[in-house]
Amino acid sequence: MRHGPIVTCACGCGSTGHNEGNGYITSCYDRWRGAGYPKEGPPPARPKTNPWRPTGPRGAATLALYGQLVDQRATQARIRREIGLSDRQILRYAAAWRAQQESEANQ
Ligand SMILES: [Zn+2]
Known part of the structure; x- marks a missing residue:
């Protein structure tokens, strides 16, 4: 379920x-x-001690695109359409994006 x-x-x-x-x-x-x-x-x-992070140039570009869409307050449906990922993958990018934002805020 x-x-x-x-x-x-x-x-x-x-x-x-x-x-x-x-x-x-x-x-x-x-x-x-x-x-x-x-x-x-x-x-x-x-x-969480070891959050998932995207690897490689494609992963980094996808994460950057995810961040842009979040900044534009894009809906989940629009993010899925524009990035072309499954809900599960989007959740992983969402977590990686939050982790990145938090680490930047702590610097
Ligand atoms: Zn909870």
């Missing part, structure tokens, strides 16, 4: 993904279920 709409996760983790239930993305929903559905929501995620 990975058919929910793309949402920003309701647990406050800041991630986007398919709504698996109750507004939580799959990984957070799985933690929530694993913890026995506590009222306060999913337990905190383990910190």
Whole structure:
């Protein structure tokens, strides 16, 4: 079951993904279920130590294009159309883009 709409996760983790239930993305929903559905929501995620990064000139160009589209507040459908990626791949670029923005903000 990975058919929910793309949402920003309701647990406050800041991630986007398919709504698996109750507004939580799959990984957070799985933690929530694993913890026995506590009222306060999913337990905190383990910190990501090794986020995926695009490699090679094509990956870097795709990531830059993704960033441009985000800056233009492009919809998910438009991003998918213009970059020509699957939802799953777009989520990976979204995570890589956020990681890049955060590392730039910390410099
Ligand atoms: Zn979450």
